[in-house]
Amino acid sequence: MLPAPHFSAFNPPRRILMGPGPSDVYPEVLAAQARPTVGHLDPLFVAMMDELKSLIQYAFQTKNEMTMAVSAPGSAGMETCFVNLVEPGEKVIVCRNGVFGERMRQNVERVGAIAVLVDNEWGTPVDPVAVEAALKANPDAKFLAFVHAETSTGALSDAKTLCALAKQYGCLSIVDAVTSLGGVELRVDEWGIDAIYSGSQKCLSCVPGLSPVSFSPAAVEKLKNRKTPVQSWFLDQSLVMAYWTSAGGKRSYHHTAPVNALYALHESLRLLAEEGLENAWKRHQDMHLVLRAGLEKLGLKFVVAEASRLPQLNAIYIPEGVDDAAVRTRLLKDYNLEIGAGLGALAGKAWRIGLMGFGARRENVALCLRALEEVLN
Numbered sequence: 001m002l003p004a005p006h007f008s009a010f011n012p013p014r015r016i017l018m019g020p021g022p023s024d025v026y027p028e029v030l031a032a033q034a035r036p037t038v039g040h041l042d043p044l045f046v047a048m049m050d051e052l053k054s055l056i057q058y059a060f061q062t063k064n065e066m067t068m069a070v071s072a073p074g075s076a077g078m079e080t081c082f083v084n085l086v087e088p089g090e091k092v093i094v095c096r097n098g099v100f101g102e103r104m105r106q107n108v109e110r111v112g113a114i115a116v117l118v119d120n121e122w123g124t125p126v127d128p129v130a131v132e133a134a135l136k137a138n139p140d141a142k143f144l145a146f147v148h149a150e151t152s153t154g155a156l157s158d159a160k161t162l163c164a165l166a167k168q169y170g171c172l173s174i175v176d177a178v179t180s181l182g183g184v185e186l187r188v189d190e191w192g193i194d195a196i197y198s199g200s201q202k203c204l205s206c207v208p209g210l211s212p213v214s215f216s217p218a219a220v221e222k223l224k225n226r227k228t229p230v231q232s233w234f235l236d237q238s239l240v241m242a243y244w245t246s247a248g249g250k251r252s253y254h255h256t257a258p259v260n261a262l263y264a265l266h267e268s269l270r271l272l273a274e275e276g277l278e279n280a281w282k283r284h285q286d287m288h289l290v291l292r293a294g295l296e297k298l299g300l301k302f303v304v305a306e307a308s309r310l311p312q313l314n315a316i317y318i319p320e321g322v323d324d325a326a327v328r329t330r331l332l333k334d335y336n337l338e339i340g341a342g343l344g345a346l347a348g349k350a351w352r353i354g355l356m357g358f359g360a361r362r363e364n365v366a367l368c369l370r371a372l373e374e375v376l377n
């Protein structure tokens with residue numbers, strides 16, 4: 001018999017989360033998550049899931065029937081798109097301008113497909129001219145995959161133009177909207193996006209661990225006509241959707257849904273709908289402009305050029321001679337403030353300041369600027 005370990009209950013401090021995610025969670029969302037757990041097939045719970053599906057459709061601006069939340073974080077949303085749609089031997093044009101484009105490549109290769117890479121410099125958006133050249137050079141490509149908002153650099157790519165190119169060359173588009181959803185303009189139906197995934201923990205300011213996903217009718221058609229079964233049982237959308245749709249008023253068990261986490265997502269999306277998507281996009285932009293003015297006063301320089309800068313993810317160069325880790329440690333210890341370190345090629349070179357969801361508000365911007373000024377001095 002192993003001896004029973006004795007620990008106190010875990011009581012985290014209240015941090016101010018201004019990194020690349022998770023972001024500050026709305027108090028209403030935390031309260032929603034603490035409500036009593038009910039059965040995942042309880043009639044009241046499945047009625048809430050119907051509402052949740054329409055809230056996700058609103059956030060994505062889509063009427064897609066195959067819209068739901070994967071019971072796992074953004075990475076599982078990414079994997080859901082690749083394992084369901086891409087079959088072994090198929091060609092996928094993968095745009096890579098940061099960490100998450102590279103992860104798309106790995107997903108493509110793990111399903112036994114061929115990734116054709118379009119590389120863009122870190123900190124720049126995906127270049128539609130280079131994408132069109134790749135589409136022309138690879139008429140047998142079936143998909144175009146790219147990251148709308150690259151969290152590793154803070155660059156926003158032109159999803160509307162890229163999806164129009166995909167359509168023009170007969171490809172389905174697979175779009176990573178983990179950091180973009182709720183923070184910048186995103187219109188799934190209008191832009192013709194075929195498969196999209198996001199995460200609960202960025203601009204939705206929900207608890208981490210869920211991934212909203214949506215497939216267009218063309219993507220659903222591709223899934224239905226697969227020659228091989230989806231190799232992941234858990235992520236197979238044709239099985240999962242039996243739980244997410246009440247066909248004839250009946251839902252069938254696929255896996256035990258994360259009941260309380262879904263309450264949280266329902267509440268965060270309800271708050272987004274109450275604010276209005278366009279108002280939320282504007283609030284992120286307004287707060288970014290206030291932050292930008294303050295950072296520039298401190299002499300800090302952005303990694304991304306203004307035209308393609310994400311309001312919700314501000315990557316700035318660490319000034320010469322400043323100790324990256326020491327600054328972030330002081331911010332955390334003295335101000336309870338978390339900002340993000342650089343990732344991949346920007347590790348040790350940049351900080352990433354998130355203004356996401358509930359975190360995109362004036363008092364956070366003011367605290368961050370004051371804390372940075374004091375610590376840097």
Ligand SMILES: Cc1ncc(COP(=O)(O)O)c(C=O)c1O
Binds near residue numbers: 149
């Ligand atoms: C653009 C992007 N894609 C995918 C992911 C993976 O999401 P998760 O960490 O929730 O699995 C992240 C996480 O930061 C991200 O920023």
